[in-house]
Amino acid sequence: MMKFKSPPVNSLSLDFLTEFSISLEKLENDRACRGVIITSAIPKIFSSGLDITEMCGKSVEHYAEFWRAVQEMWLRLYGSNMVTVAAVNGASPAGGCLIALSCDYRIMAENPKFSIGLNEAQLGIVAPFWFKDTFVNVVGQRIAERALQLGSLYPAPEALKLGLVDELVPEEKLLEKASAVMAQWLALPDHARQITKSMMRKAVLDRLVAHREEDIKYFINFISKESIQKSLRMYMEMLKKKKS
Numbered sequence: 001m002m003k004f005k006s007p008p009v010n011s012l013s014l015d016f017l018t019e020f021s022i023s024l025e026k027l028e029n030d031r032a033c034r035g036v037i038i039t040s041a042i043p044k045i046f047s048s049g050l051d052i053t054e055m056c057g058k059s060v061e062h063y064a065e066f067w068r069a070v071q072e073m074w075l076r077l078y079g080s081n082m083v084t085v086a087a088v089n090g091a092s093p094a095g096g097c098l099i100a101l102s103c104d105y106r107i108m109a110e111n112p113k114f115s116i117g118l119n120e121a122q123l124g125i126v127a128p129f130w131f132k133d134t135f136v137n138v139v140g141q142r143i144a145e146r147a148l149q150l151g152s153l154y155p156a157p158e159a160l161k162l163g164l165v166d167e168l169v170p171e172e173k174l175l176e177k178a179s180a181v182m183a184q185w186l187a188l189p190d191h192a193r194q195i196t197k198s199m200m201r202k203a204v205l206d207r208l209v210a211h212r213e214e215d216i217k218y219f220i221n222f223i224s225k226e227s228i229q230k231s232l233r234m235y236m237e238m239l240k241k242k243k244s
């Protein structure tokens with residue numbers, strides 16, 4: 001089990017992403033480890049998504065390093081040979097949602113206050129093509145079109161209806177259920193399951209691998225625009241004001 005613990009809200013900073021990728025790599029190379037449950041140690045928060053401060057007012061070199069780390073995390077998780085189960089025990093916007101979507105199975109705590117989705121459009125930014133591809137592979141084109149354009153965050157019951165998560169359980173039963181699902185998936189021979197998983201995900205993974213440098217350049221160009229920086233600053237201010 002991997003438990004995110006980066007207070008206050010498990011934002012995906014460069015350090016967090018690097019550590020996450022290294023942990024995944026270690027587990028992947030450990031023949032005794034066939035599956036991983038991903039959850040959070042922080043109450044009410046699975047992950048608040050990419051750390052917005054990493055995308056504000058930084059150098060071009062920093063943006064490149066950060067974006068490469070985001071790509072690396074996704075390539076490792078989405079392309080993992082292990083069985084991956086997300087036990088979503090709190091809010092899961094944007095990059096948090098991407099992590100859940102990249103797993104093989106998603107179980108969410110049945111709390112309508114917890115929401116999940118790719119809300120980038122609400123921040124005035126655009127979900128990259130591989131976020132979009134991952135989303136489409138889970139919920140299908142029509143639901144993804146609407147959800148991404150509106151940048152919708154769905155409360156747990158709605159997320160279940162859309163197929164964004166596979167099931168809801170009472171919060172106190174989340175890890176028990178995730179373990180039961182893991183046992184069910186691990187009962188199959190690894191080889192057949194791994195080849196099938198790879199077959200289902202290969203096209204989407206290959207697309208980023210083939211365009212990785214281009215995607216970094218695109219990100220830098222996009223995020224460096226003054227209009228985008230302004231949107232992100234305003235969003236951060238809004239988050240801070242919400243408290244007072």
Ligand SMILES: CC/C=C\C/C=C\CCC/C=C/CC(=O)SCCNC(=O)CCNC(=O)[C@H](O)C(C)(C)COP(=O)(O)OP(=O)(O)OC[C@H]1O[C@@H](n2cnc3c(N)ncnc32)[C@H](O)[C@@H]1OP(=O)(O)O
Nearest residue numbers: 011048049050051052053091093094095126219222239240
């Ligand atoms: C064609 C174009 C192609 C390519 C373009 C390329 C790239 C662009 C796309 C980049 C992709 C981005 C994906 C993302 O993940 S962006 C991040 C989106 N995340 C969010 O919108 C979530 C924002 N946070 C929240 O909604 C709430 O914080 C949350 C519900 C998670 C928790 O609420 P709670 O009330 O419990 O806590 P808060 O008081 O709001 O937050 C506590 C402190 O944490 C700070 N915070 C929150 N989220 C973030 C974050 N994502 N990054 C950095 N910091 C964050 C918040 O400001 C509070 O700080 P303090 O006030 O305590 O200092």
